[in-house]
Amino acid sequence: xxxxxxxxxxxxxxxxxxxxxxxxxxxxxxxxxxxxxxxxxxxxxxxxxxxxxxxxxxxxxxxxxxxxxxxxxxxxxxxxxxxxxxxxxxxxxxxxxxxxxxxxxxxxxxxxxxxxxxxxxxxxxxxxxxxxxxxxxxxxxxxxxxxxxxxxxxxxxxxxxxxxxxxxxxxxxxxxxxxxxxxxxxxxxxxxxxxxxxxxxxxxxxxxxxxxxxxxxxxxxxxxxxxxxxxxxxxxxxxxxxxxxxxxxxxxxxxxxxxxxxx
Amino acid sequence: xxxxxxxxxxxxxxxxxxxxxxxxxxxxxxxxxxxxxxxxxxxxxxxxxxxxxxxxxxxxxxxxxxxxxxxxxxxxxxxxxxxxxxxxxxxxxxxxxxxxxxxxxxxxxxxxxxxxxxxxxxxxxxxxxxxxxxxxxxxxxxxxxxxxxxxxxxxxxxxxxxxxxxxxxxxxxxxxxxxxxxxxxxxxxxxxxxxxxxxxxxxxxxxxxxxxxxxxxxxxxxxxxxxxxxxxxxxxxxxxxxxxxxxxxxxxxxxxxxxxxxxxxxxxxxxxxxxxxxxxxxxxxxxxxxxxxxxxxxxxxxxxxxxxxxxxxxxxxxxxxxxxxxxxxxxxxxxxxxxxxxxxxxxxxxx
Ligand SMILES: Nc1ncnc2c1ncn2[C@@H]1O[C@H](COP(=O)(O)OP(=O)(O)OP(=O)(O)O)[C@@H](O)[C@H]1O
Numbered sequence: 001x002x003x004x005x006x007x008x009x010x011x012x013x014x015x016x017x018x019x020x021x022x023x024x025x026x027x028x029x030x031x032x033x034x035x036x037x038x039x040x041x042x043x044x045x046x047x048x049x050x051x052x053x054x055x056x057x058x059x060x061x062x063x064x065x066x067x068x069x070x071x072x073x074x075x076x077x078x079x080x081x082x083x084x085x086x087x088x089x090x091x092x093x094x095x096x097x098x099x100x101x102x103x104x105x106x107x108x109x110x111x112x113x114x115x116x117x118x119x120x121x122x123x124x125x126x127x128x129x130x131x132x133x134x135x136x137x138x139x140x141x142x143x144x145x146x147x148x149x150x151x152x153x154x155x156x157x158x159x160x161x162x163x164x165x166x167x168x169x170x171x172x173x174x175x176x177x178x179x180x181x182x183x184x185x186x187x188x189x190x191x192x193x194x195x196x197x198x199x200x201x202x203x204x205x206x207x208x209x210x211x212x213x214x215x216x217x218x219x220x221x222x223x224x225x226x227x228x229x230x231x232x233x234x235x236x237x238x239x240x241x242x243x244x245x246x247x248x249x250x251x252x253x254x255x256x257x258x259x260x261x262x263x
Numbered sequence: 264x265x266x267x268x269x270x271x272x273x274x275x276x277x278x279x280x281x282x283x284x285x286x287x288x289x290x291x292x293x294x295x296x297x298x299x300x301x302x303x304x305x306x307x308x309x310x311x312x313x314x315x316x317x318x319x320x321x322x323x324x325x326x327x328x329x330x331x332x333x334x335x336x337x338x339x340x341x342x343x344x345x346x347x348x349x350x351x352x353x354x355x356x357x358x359x360x361x362x363x364x365x366x367x368x369x370x371x372x373x374x375x376x377x378x379x380x381x382x383x384x385x386x387x388x389x390x391x392x393x394x395x396x397x398x399x400x401x402x403x404x405x406x407x408x409x410x411x412x413x414x415x416x417x418x419x420x421x422x423x424x425x426x427x428x429x430x431x432x433x434x435x436x437x438x439x440x441x442x443x444x445x446x447x448x449x450x451x452x453x454x455x456x457x458x459x460x461x462x463x464x465x466x467x468x469x470x471x472x473x474x475x476x477x478x479x480x481x482x483x484x485x486x487x488x489x490x491x492x493x494x495x496x497x498x499x500x501x502x503x504x505x506x507x508x509x510x511x512x513x514x515x516x517x518x519x520x521x522x523x524x525x526x527x528x529x530x531x532x533x534x535x536x537x538x539x540x541x542x543x544x545x546x547x548x549x550x551x552x553x554x555x556x557x558x559x560x561x562x563x564x565x566x567x568x569x570x571x572x573x574x575x576x577x578x579x580x581x582x583x584x585x586x587x588x589x590x591x592x593x594x595x596x597x598x599x600x601x602x603x604x605x606x607x608x609x610x611x612x613x614x
Contacts, residue, residue, distance in 0.1 A: 260396055
């Protein structure tokens, strides 16, 4: 039963709290009495024995003391098991939470990117149009000026003709260029939107998982039986002999059943 | 004794009553639970996602039955799977459902992982050897050691009535009479009638419809009224209930109808008693007549014990009837007691 003392010592250590001398001083404490763990363990043991001695004698006392120690160790162990299972659940939960966090951040970045791209697209189109318009005006001016120099029929006639000509050409060019650009941009935007959708789905799933983990009741440790060992009929039981026979009969029938199952 | 005695884990005994409509457990850690013997599996992936479970049991399975494939693996008191080589898919599914149900019942007992679990299952007396083997197979997956006994035996053992007992189990679908003179009754020791709880409900519904024109009710309402007021013989209290007539709650006194409906139980019971007594060893007939045990949910009909006694006086020249105190847990409690009294080596040998 050496393990008992160690476990008791560990339990005492666990239950103790730490404080510094300074903080004690601040509270006005000048002197402290020190009680070693070994001493505490011995005291607990002595106390258990003393209280048992007043009720029981000899072997019986030993047996009860042993049983108590065993029970104590068993409780400690099962408590440890429970702690392990709990921290496993907690770990799962933390992981799911981290995942959700990551997904949320990525989703926000993608949204920003998409917004930027859409704005950039609009600005680029405006800039381009402006540049193109200026170039066209310039070219029209040049044509007109050369026409005027050559002393052509009427300026108005010439202007109308040239503008018509140029605009016709330019607008055709512009349309096809615009279509190509639009197609390219739509693809990018579409890709971004698709990724956002996917991220959203992933987020939903992870959140559901988190909910499931949270819903997992803290693992049921079960309820202890009132029996520590196999019982069997008590000697003084009413109709003990008859019951013994009946138990043997049930056992025999079940043994046969098992043989059939295996054979 | 065997080595298990030295180990520091405890021993959890579980007594189980595997019934057609209900499965009850009673365990040595103080847990007692009962669940409807119904198991449901999601019909498809969508249902599964929605329900977030692979298997549902008892009331939950009944409530969500529309999205489930539902099994009642013990219907007619017998596990449907018979262990034949040429087992069809449906039979396999029933065995799986029975296994899952037994597992669920054991989980309800909340055993600790570090304890030995020894279980005694009271199975319907009429279960065939093959069916019993299937029950054991199903249980072995969940416990350290398991034994089967007949359900009427476990009921009687729970009261220390060890031999020459006539157990009458009044369930929902059937009333089963069984003569016990050992642990395993034989075919000739049993009689079964399909006049039981459900038949009383049907009769009461008929009488109410006949005598209360315009009253609206469902079978469930009738059943609840019966469970609240059910009696035979002299009534202790008037059964005054409200039923809607054209939507308006209306008061009816159903005392007479309830007494009449419940009394349909008496005749088959008497027929069964007469048959089982008459074919018993003449030397022990008197003893058998004096040890009639009423069990099952239907035995909660007030005055039934005295009514059966009275009828036995008239038709058999006497008899004594006792109603068990806890009809729902009678079988499970008895099985728990058997588990407790079973010697350690027997358990060990069946591991
Ligand atoms: N207080 C009560 N008074 C009268 N009848 C009752 C009462 N409580 C339950 N019952 C009836 O008992 C029946 C159910 O009994 P039980 O739970 O023993 O059934 P079961 O053994 O599973 O059924 P079966 O034997 O048919 O398989 C039902 O008909 C129910 O209405």
